[in-house]
Amino acid sequence: MLNYLWAGMILFGIVVAAFQGNLNAVCEGVIASSKEAVELLFVMAGVVSMWNGLLHIAQKSGLVDQLTQRMKPLLKLLFPHLPIEHEAAQYISANFIANILGLGWACTPTGLQAMKALQKLEWERGNDKGIASDEMCTFLLLNISSLQLIPINMIAYRSQYGSASPAAVVGPALLATALTTALAFVICKVMCVIGKRGGRI
Numbered sequence: 076m077l078n079y080l081w082a083g084m085i086l087f088g089i090v091v092a093a094f095q096g097n098l099n100a101v102c103e104g105v106i107a108s109s110k111e112a113v114e115l116l117f118v119m120a121g122v123v124s125m126w127n128g129l130l131h132i133a134q135k136s137g138l139v140d141q142l143t144q145r146m147k148p149l150l151k152l153l154f155p156h157l158p159i160e161h162e163a164a165q166y167i168s169a170n171f172i173a174n175i176l177g178l179g180w181a182c183t184p185t186g187l188q189a190m191k192a193l194q195k196l197e198w199e200r201g202n203d204k205g206i207a208s209d210e211m212c213t214f215l216l217l218n219i220s221s222l223q224l225i226p227i228n229m230i231a232y233r234s235q236y237g238s239a240s241p242a243a244v245v246g247p248a249l250l251a252t253a254l255t256t257a258l259a260f261v262i263c264k265v266m267c268v269i270g271k272r273g274g275r276i
Contacts, residue, residue: 118235119228130173130185143168153217153260154210163192167214174221186218213263220259223252 092101133139143150143165150157150164157164166189173182193211202208207215226248233241 115232115235118231127184130169133172134169139165139169139172142172146171153213153263157196157210161192161196163189163196163210166192170214170218171222174218175224182218186214189214209263209267212266216259216263217256220255221252222256223248 092098146168166185170182170185197208229244230241
């Protein structure tokens with residue numbers, strides 16, 4: 076659906092530009108935007124590669140396991156029915172760490188692994204009906220709300236485009252994501268209570 080939406084907006088813009096005699100401006104904009112996209116790609120590739128590497132080192136060194144142990148009370152609060160020693164807990168912890176660091180791209184692999192592990196847990200429980208569990212829904216909402224202490228990606232964007240103070244976004248981002256995460260948590264708990272459909276939201 077989004078592909079059709081974007082394609083429609085692009086075609087509409089080209090048609091309007093043609094009627095207004097601004098096709099040259101469109102061509103120049105396409106070339107300039109393509110150049111900016113490639114430059115931004117290199118910047119973000121470096122940032123994401125560095126933090127993905129650090130997360131991988133943290134997993135191999137056992138740091139993620141230690142953080143998972145320290146996050147037990149939080150995981151128990153968010154996922155009361157999730158076995159804390161299950162592999163899903165480790166992936167969720169790694170995903171939360173990446174999100175807190177503001178690495179939206181870098182947290183995608185751990186998010187996918189967490190969902191696969193949660194699906195595996197459902198199969199172990201004998202639930203293979205393809206219905207999302209409470210843990211899956213809660214994790215998805217918390218992942219989308221994305222509490223961020225250090226929005227690395229946003230700082231990199233602002234630096235790339237010449238911001239005088241790239242890190243000035245830290246405070247507003249922390250406040251906004253803290254509110255959205257709190258709201259996501261409340262929504263999950265309310266829906267779990269209201270739903271009561273065999274443990275499903």
